[in-house]
Amino acid sequence: MSFLHVQSPEDILNAKRLIVPGVGAFSAMMDVLNNNGMAEALSTYIEKDHPFLGICLGLQLVFESSEENGPVRGLGLIPGVVGRFDSSNGFRVPHIGWNALDIKKDSVILDDIAHRHVYFVHSYRAVPIPSLFTKYQLYP
Numbered sequence: 001m002s003f004l005h006v007q008s009p010e011d012i013l014n015a016k017r018l019i020v021p022g023v024g025a026f027s028a029m030m031d032v033l034n035n036n037g038m039a040e041a042l043s044t045y046i047e048k049d050h051p052f053l054g055i056c057l058g059l060q061l062v063f064e065s066s067e068e069n070g071p072v073r074g075l076g077l078i079p080g081v082v083g084r085f086d087s088s089n090g091f092r093v094p095h096i097g098w099n100a101l102d103i104k105k106d107s108v109i110l111d112d113i114a115h116r117h118v119y120f121v122h123s124y125r126a127v128p129i130p131s132l133f134t135k136y137q138l139y140p
C-alpha cells in the first residue's frame with residue numbers, strides 16, 4: 001500500500017482512503033483548511049462516504065464547532081461540539097499520557113489495541129449528540 005501526503009484539495013478528492021492526524025490548535029487548523037480549500041474538499045470527500053479516519057484534532061474537525069480559542073466553526077458534518085475537559089473534578093488538563101480505552105463499539109481498527117493503553121495529548125474532546133446522527137460511526 002502506498003501513501004501520499006496530500007498537498008491540495010484535489011489530492012483529498014482523489015484519495016481512496018484518508019487519515020487526518022492530530023496535534024495542533026483547532027482555530028489555526030480551520031484557518032489553514034478554509035484558506036487553502038481543503039475544508040470544502042474534506043466535506044465533499046466525507047459526504048461521499050469515502051473511508052475517513054480522523055485522529056484527535058483530525059476527528060474534532062468534523063464537528064460543528066470547538067471551544068478551543070473560540071467558538072470556532074468546524075466542518076459541521078456531525079452534530080456536536082468539541083469542548084474542554086472539566087478539570088474541577090481533579091482530572092489534570094491537558095490529558096497527557098498513556099491511558100486505557102473504554103470501547104463502546106467493536107471495530108476492526110481497534111482489534112490490535114483494545115486491551116493496550118494508548119497515548120493521549122489533548123485538552124478538548126468531541127461531544128457528539130448521538131440522537132442527531134445516524135450516518136457516521138465514531139470509535140471507540
Ligand SMILES: NC(=O)CC[C@H](N)C(=O)O
Nearest residue numbers: 022023056057122123124
Ligand atoms: N492531540 C491533539 O490533536 C490535540 C487537539 C486539541 N488541541 C486538543 O487539545 O484537544
